Amino acid sequence: DMIRNLKGSSLFTAAAALFCCGLWGISTPIVKIGYAYMDAAHVPSLLLWAGILFVLAGFMTIGFSSILKKRFVYPKKENLKGVLLISLFQTVLQYALLYIGLLHTTSVKGAILKSTDVFFVALIASLIFKLEKLTAKKLLCCIIGFAGIIIMNLDGLSLNIQPLGDGLVVLGIASYSLSVVLVKLFAQNEDPIVFSGYQMTLGGIVMLLIGIMFGGKIDFSGMLPIIVCLSAIYAVSYSLWTYLLKNNPASSVTIYSFMTPVFGVLFSALLLNEDGGVAPINLAVALVLVCFGIILWGYEKKKA
Numbered sequence: 162d163m164i165r166n167l168k169g170s171s172l173f174t175a176a177a178a179l180f181c182c183g184l185w186g187i188s189t190p191i192v193k194i195g196y197a198y199m200d201a202a203h204v205p206s207l208l209l210w211a212g213i214l215f216v217l218a219g220f221m222t223i224g225f226s227s228i229l230k231k232r233f234v235y236p237k238k239e240n241l242k243g244v245l246l247i248s249l250f251q252t253v254l255q256y257a258l259l260y261i262g263l264l265h266t267t268s269v270k271g272a273i274l275k276s277t278d279v280f281f282v283a284l285i286a287s288l289i290f291k292l293e294k295l296t297a298k299k300l301l302c303c304i305i306g307f308a309g310i311i312i313m314n315l316d317g318l319s320l321n322i323q324p325l326g327d328g329l330v331v332l333g334i335a336s337y338s339l340s341v342v343l344v345k346l347f348a349q350n351e352d353p354i355v356f357s358g359y360q361m362t363l364g365g366i367v368m369l370l371i372g373i374m375f376g377g378k379i380d381f382s383g384m385l386p387i388i389v390c391l392s393a394i395y396a397v398s399y400s401l402w403t404y405l406l407k408n409n410p411a412s413s414v415t416i417y418s419f420m421t422p423v424f425g426v427l428f429s430a431l432l433l434n435e436d437g438g439v440a441p442i443n444l445a446v447a448l449v450l451v452c453f454g455i456i457l458w459g460y461e462k463k464k465a
Contacts, residue, residue, distance in 0.1 A: 236355055
């Protein structure tokens with residue numbers, strides 16, 4: 162009964178979504194720490210690393226679910242197509258495009274471009290799949306949150322467009338956004354944790370094999386604590402996010418994504434001993450706008 166009540170609780174959805182965004186935010190500085198153990202400009206090495214992370218995250222998720230259920234868990238036969246599709250768009254394409262794209266653009270622009278997933282999800286869910294209505298208020302909330310992310314990054318923002326870097330990041334985010342809507346379609350009659358575990362494992366294996374085939378190299382022993390830490394972060398965040406997407410309208414979950422770059426800036430300042438390049442006043446204004454956009458979105462739901 163408690164779990165059933167939590168499913169419909171907007172407070173639980175908000176807390177869980179913010180927790181996921183916090184985990185993705187802290188993963189940013191941890192990824193940067195990991196770059197010291199590899200040639201970050203070598204794409205096969207990046208894919209090898211991402212592959213190891215997601216295979217381990219998938220194993221953790223499947224193992225945890227199997228222990229809870231006291232049996233080995235696997236997706237239903239009719240859901241294999243969904244697992245394959247989501248693995249392709251959410252894990253393989255998203256991370257391959259993002260990792261390569263971020264090598265050719267600034268982290269500032271990367272954070273701004275990655276925040277466009279909220280728009281993409283709202284548009285794909287409403288215009289292509291007709292899963293929800295696209296209202297003026299929804300668009301306004303997206304614009305307010307997006308304005309916050311731009312203000313936060315104003316100091317380091319140059320408006321010259323790098324087609325390769327910026328283009329690949331946007332394609333990566335479009336791929337992720339499509340996967341969010343596909344989760345909504347395919348995960349309805351499947352345990353979201355099982356679904357998440359298998360799509361991560363499958364996507365991880367594909368990236369791992371591509372990385373090995375093209376000569377990727379990392380310092381595995383030095384990187385082990387970082388690999389375990391990031392894998393646990395991905396296992397928890399993607400399983401919980403899949404659960405939220407299954408039980409809520411897609412764009413009402415992804416509106417919280419605006420908090421991910423805010424958490425990223427805060428955790429980078431705490432963990433990296435580097436000047437994040439974000440003035441405290443910019444961060445404060447960004448936080449106010451992002452929170453206002455999210456609260457306004459929630460207000461629309463309560464009114465309805």
